[in-house]
Amino acid sequence: MSNQIMIKCFVDALGIPQETVEDYLEYNSIPQWDSVAHMQLVAALEEAFDIMLDTDDIIDMSSVAKARQILTKYDVAF
Amino acid sequence: MLLSEQVAIITGATRGIGLSIAKLFIAQGAIVYINGRDEKKVLTIVEQLNKENERAKPLIFDVSDERCVKEAFQQFYKQTKKLDILVNNAGVLDDALIGMVKKDQIERTFAINTFGALYTSQYAIRLMSRKKSGAIINISSIIANTGNSGQAVYSGSKAALIGITKSLAKEVAHLNIRVNAVTPGFIDTDMARSIPETMFQERVDSIKMKRIGHPDEVAGCVLFLASALSSYVTGQIIGVDGGMLI
Numbered sequence: 001m002s003n004q005i006m007i008k009c010f011v012d013a014l015g016i017p018q019e020t021v022e023d024y025l026e027y028n029s030i031p032q033w034d035s036v037a038h039m040q041l042v043a044a045l046e047e048a049f050d051i052m053l054d055t056d057d058i059i060d061m062s063s064v065a066k067a068r069q070i071l072t073k074y075d076v077a078f
Numbered sequence: 079m080l081l082s083e084q085v086a087i088i089t090g091a092t093r094g095i096g097l098s099i100a101k102l103f104i105a106q107g108a109i110v111y112i113n114g115r116d117e118k119k120v121l122t123i124v125e126q127l128n129k130e131n132e133r134a135k136p137l138i139f140d141v142s143d144e145r146c147v148k149e150a151f152q153q154f155y156k157q158t159k160k161l162d163i164l165v166n167n168a169g170v171l172d173d174a175l176i177g178m179v180k181k182d183q184i185e186r187t188f189a190i191n192t193f194g195a196l197y198t199s200q201y202a203i204r205l206m207s208r209k210k211s212g213a214i215i216n217i218s219s220i221i222a223n224t225g226n227s228g229q230a231v232y233s234g235s236k237a238a239l240i241g242i243t244k245s246l247a248k249e250v251a252h253l254n255i256r257v258n259a260v261t262p263g264f265i266d267t268d269m270a271r272s273i274p275e276t277m278f279q280e281r282v283d284s285i286k287m288k289r290i291g292h293p294d295e296v297a298g299c300v301l302f303l304a305s306a307l308s309s310y311v312t313g314q315i316i317g318v319d320g321g322m323l324i
Contacts, residue, residue: 039204039207040207042204043204043207043208046204046208047208052151052152052155052201052204052205054148055144055148055200
């Protein structure tokens with residue numbers, strides 16, 4: 001469930017198809033995942049999981065896999 | 079009321095301009111989080127403000143400590159889930175001629191006056207961006223524009239706020255978050271009253287309106303920038319100085 005929610009956040013914030021949201025997808029590796037979209041992604045994740053991320057975690061969120069790893073720090077179960 | 083049910087955080091709100099802004103915001107229907115470092119002082123002010131209603135709440139943290147800001151905003155988020163207005167008012171004035179300025183003075187002044195506003199803005203913008211609405215008002219100073227002997231550090235820290243204001247205004251305008259600054263002139267606060275009497279009179283004489291300003295007069299301008307009255311105003315630096323700088 002959490003994984004689906006996270007993927008939806010990526011789809012909505014970056015405007016990319018669901019099938020492209022793979023673990024290896026990295027920040028700045030596609031034009032859609034730039035710094036502006038990254039902040040929209042953060043807002044979407046915070047809203048969806050009702051959390052507030054540390055600035056360091058926002059900067060560290062460099063891939064889909066890393067996003068999942070960071071979210072677990074905030075008690076999001078995958 | 080101009081700020082009905084709006085949620086605001088005001089840093090350095092236990093006295094002077096910050097307190098005046100808090101009182102005016104509450105009178106205009108806002109729920110105001112009173113920030114300060116001194117827990118006792120903050121709680122006393124909140125108690126006083128809540129005599130008429132329950133719209134003041136404490137938010138105790140040191141703006142110059144990024145970790146404290148983060149924890150405070152996380153606590154704030156758990157309580158309220160929304161933020162409409164941030165007023166970056168916390169500031170210190172520690173004058174010295176340039177040859178006598180200590181490194182600690184420089185670091186402390188910039189940490190409170192400048193870095194603090196950046197830290198709070200980081201978290202505030204993230205909260206505001208969720209509902210694509212918000213207003214940030216930075217309290218700079220007339221000295222940021224004019225400079226003053228013995229105030230290289232203070233003026234530098236306040237001038238930086240002007241650059242921050244304009245940059246953030248450009249960065250977050252698409253999120254419908256407005257960022258503006260106020261540059262108060264000579265305002266009747268503890269800070270103004272701490273200068274020698276002759277200098278005090280010289281300052282008053284240099285004001286076109288020939289009087290010192292009242293903190294409430296700064297608060298009025300901040301209210302304008304925080305409310306929907308200024309819904310199409312962003313990136314502006316507004317002087318509240320009785321014509322001291324024209």
